[in-house]
Amino acid sequence: MLDKSAQAYWKRNIRVILGCLAVWFIVSYGFGILLVDVLNNIRFFGFKLGFWFAQQGSIYTFIVLIIFYAWKMNRLDEEFDVHEQ
Amino acid sequence: MDVQLLTYIFVGASFALYIGIAIWSRAGSTKDFYVAGGGVHPAANGMATAADWMSAASFISMAGLIAYLGYDASVYLMGWTGGYVMLAMLLAPYLRKFGKFTVPDFIGDRYYSNVARTVAVICVIFVSFTYVAGQMRGTGIVFARFLEVDVNVGVVIGMVIVFFYAVLGGMKGITYTQVAQYCVLITAFIVPAVFLSIMMTGHVLPQTGLGATFVDAAGNDSGQYILDRLDGLLEELGITPYTDGSQPMINVFFITAALMCGTAGLPHVIVRFFTVPRVRDARISAGWALIFIALLYTTAPAVGVFARTNIIDTVNNTAYEEMPSWFKSWETVGLIGWLDKNGDGAVQMGPKAPFEGKPEFAEDGSVGEHGERVVTNAPVEGDAEVYIDRDIIVLANPEIGGLPAWVVALMAAGGVAAALSTAAGLLLVISAAISHDLIKKQINPNLSEKGELLAARSAAAVAVVVAGYFGINPPGFVAQVVAFAFGLAASSFFPAILLGIFDKRMNREGAIVGMVTGLTFTFSYIVYTKFINPDPSIWWFGISPEGIGTLGMIFHFIIAYVVSRATKAPPEEIQELVESVRVPRGAGEATAH
Numbered sequence: 001m002l003d004k005s006a007q008a009y010w011k012r013n014i015r016v017i018l019g020c021l022a023v024w025f026i027v028s029y030g031f032g033i034l035l036v037d038v039l040n041n042i043r044f045f046g047f048k049l050g051f052w053f054a055q056q057g058s059i060y061t062f063i064v065l066i067i068f069y070a071w072k073m074n075r076l077d078e079e080f081d082v083h084e085q
Numbered sequence: 086m087d088v089q090l091l092t093y094i095f096v097g098a099s100f101a102l103y104i105g106i107a108i109w110s111r112a113g114s115t116k117d118f119y120v121a122g123g124g125v126h127p128a129a130n131g132m133a134t135a136a137d138w139m140s141a142a143s144f145i146s147m148a149g150l151i152a153y154l155g156y157d158a159s160v161y162l163m164g165w166t167g168g169y170v171m172l173a174m175l176l177a178p179y180l181r182k183f184g185k186f187t188v189p190d191f192i193g194d195r196y197y198s199n200v201a202r203t204v205a206v207i208c209v210i211f212v213s214f215t216y217v218a219g220q221m222r223g224t225g226i227v228f229a230r231f232l233e234v235d236v237n238v239g240v241v242i243g244m245v246i247v248f249f250y251a252v253l254g255g256m257k258g259i260t261y262t263q264v265a266q267y268c269v270l271i272t273a274f275i276v277p278a279v280f281l282s283i284m285m286t287g288h289v290l291p292q293t294g295l296g297a298t299f300v301d302a303a304g305n306d307s308g309q310y311i312l313d314r315l316d317g318l319l320e321e322l323g324i325t326p327y328t329d330g331s332q333p334m335i336n337v338f339f340i341t342a343a344l345m346c347g348t349a350g351l352p353h354v355i356v357r358f359f360t361v362p363r364v365r366d367a368r369i370s371a372g373w374a375l376i377f378i379a380l381l382y383t384t385a386p387a388v389g390v391f392a393r394t395n396i397i398d399t400v401n402n403t404a405y406e407e408m409p410s411w412f413k414s415w416e417t418v419g420l421i422g423w424l425d426k427n428g429d430g431a432v433q434m435g436p437k438a439p440f441e442g443k444p445e446f447a448e449d450g451s452v453g454e455h456g457e458r459v460v461t462n463a464p465v466e467g468d469a470e471v472y473i474d475r476d477i478i479v480l481a482n483p484e485i486g487g488l489p490a491w492v493v494a495l496m497a498a499g500g501v502a503a504a505l506s507t508a509a510g511l512l513l514v515i516s517a518a519i520s521h522d523l524i525k526k527q528i529n530p531n532l533s534e535k536g537e538l539l540a541a542r543s544a545a546a547v548a549v550v551v552a553g554y555f556g557i558n559p560p561g562f563v564a565q566v567v568a569f570a571f572g573l574a575a576s577s578f579f580p581a582i583l584l585g586i587f588d589k590r591m592n593r594e595g596a597i598v599g600m601v602t603g604l605t606f607t608f609s610y611i612v613y614t615k616f617i618n619p620d621p622s623i624w625w626f627g628i629s630p631e632g633i634g635t636l637g638m639i640f641h642f643i644i645a646y647v648v649s650r651a652t653k654a655p656p657e658e659i660q661e662l663v664e665s666v667r668v669p670r671g672a673g674e675a676t677a678h
Binding site for chain 1: 151156158159162163166167169170171173174175178292293295296297298310311312313328330334337338341342363364365368369371372375376379382383386664667668669670671
């Protein structure tokens with residue numbers, strides 16, 4: 001069975017994932033689809049903001065999210081001493 | 086030098102490069118063959134994943150698709166990139182820790198069942214063949230366009246090349262050829278896009294050019310944003326503005342979700358993350374992959390807008406005799422057709438199609454009053470007079486931008502690279518499913534390492550031939566690759582793997598029933614709505630076949646949960662296995678078998 005620390009590690013991992021996926025959902029499904037008409041009233045350079053999120057902004061955010069997750073998990077791995085030698 | 090000769094040189098040189106890499110990196114063991122020895126650098130793997138991922142369709146057709154769909158095409162842009170976020174967080178690191186060769190391997194071991202393994206194998210083979218047949222066809226089409234050979238000859242040339250490096254090099258050969266192929270295809274895509282962006286907006290980066298003001302041919306800044314200009318041009322023609330959607334929101338939502346989960350669940354993508362040395366590499370490798378993919382996916386919308394604006398500006402209400410040369414050269418190829426309905430000698434555009442279907446020309450080669458090829462299709466009511474194939478958006482870019490001949494040659498090499506890299510990745514997944522999951526794991530467990538390697542090579546060889554056959558004689562289902570491949574991956578693999586990692590209580594019964602439910606439901610819906618009764622008014626809640634995988638996935642989750650809770654918990658050692666994949670330490674020690 002897992003010891004306490006491994007369970008705590010897994011819980012922290014889930015929390016990080018949920019945080020990242022919340023942002024992931026908001027920029028794509030939220031800004032790019034559900035709220036697109038509202039955001040399209042706002043100008044972002046030459047773009048309507050909703051359109052920009054749907055075709056550009058969400059993709060940039062996805063990249064940042066993955067890099068953040070990889071960085072955060074590397075730190076968590078070491079904090080809980082489960083990192084690979 | 087003429088374009089034809091340059092194209093032969095570019096494509097020939099790229100082939101020599103791929104074959105050279107294949108010989109240098111040929112596989113010596115099954116581990117080399119299935120997962121490139123597990124020692125690929127995360128950035129190299131990211132690049133290989135990007136090449137694996139971006140098919141001939143991404144390269145040739147996507148910008149054109151976006152150009153014609155406008156906002157509605159966002160489902161593809163978000164769907165085919167957002168899946169990598171899930172891959173990085175929900176699947177890749179744990180599957181890497183698990184440390185086996187294939188997706189059916191994980192399903193079979195995690196659910197302690199050869200039935201589950203076999204369901205996964207069948208699904209892998211169906212999904213991958215659907216996908217690969219389109220790629221072989223794509224190779225043939227690229228050859229036909231650029232080298233003026235028959236499409237079928239092109240398919241055979243593609244088969245020979247893939248045969249050589251996939252059969253010889255396995256995953257190891259594929260990985261490093263894919264790195265080279267990525268470099269070729271991205272250069273070929275970006276170079277014309279940059280020139281077009283400078284021409285239309287004065288911006289070097291297409292991504293910022295898309296939000297900039299339009300600069301006319303004389304170099305004067307119009308002060309009008311290019312997107313506003315395109316919206317205006319389309320409105321004048323009676324077409325929905327570019328930045329507005331025309332699809333119901335629920336359908337957009339479902340298609341995006343199906344593409345995202347499908348991306349994360351596609352076996353040829355997942356297996357790439359088995360090739361990196363450590364769990365932490367698997368996480369960041371998904372980031373690298375997305376960066377390399379995003380280079381193309383954020384450029385494509387800009388290319389779409391630039392090209393469409395330029396085409397409307399150039400073509401609409403222009404007399405046929407004054408058309409630029411690209412218009413006539415693509416008319417010669419049959420991708421443009423003009424029917425002068427109002428007899429004014431000028432070309433008009435409009436909201437509807439000019440005539441039914443793709444242009445068919447008078448067989449005697451006769452020309453009309455203005456020198457145009459005579460179109461014989463039945464006209465459609467309305468003002469529109471011109472058919473412009475979507476694929477032109479990318480293919481004609483170099484000519485529209487007035488770029489030198491070597492750029493056209495580079496495009497040909499890029500298109501072939503995109504098709505070959507995806508085909509090779511898929512063929513490998515098929516061969517691994519057969520040699521490893523069927524033969525080694527079920528039919529003949531005593532098979533030696535050498536015997537398995539031979540079986541893998543033979544399976545790859547057979548798969549190349551079958552894929553080539555489908556490429557030459559494409560069955561109807563191949564055209565529905567988006568619906569089938571992504572829908573089935575989203576409704577079968579994605580939930581089964583996710584539950585296998587995140588739900589320790591998930592057992593054999595739940596997984597099998599869940600997979601079969603997801604598969605059967607999604608498959609039946611697609612077949613019924615695409616082939617038996619292709620009438621959008623019967624779609625459930627307005628969900629198109631492309632988006633139905635999401636509903637199949639939801640059914641899978643619900644049914645798997647209910648069945649697993651009603652049946653016996655998985656054995657102790659399986660629960661320990663789940664716990665072990667959740668922590669990174671020890672991944673290096675995980676052996677093949």
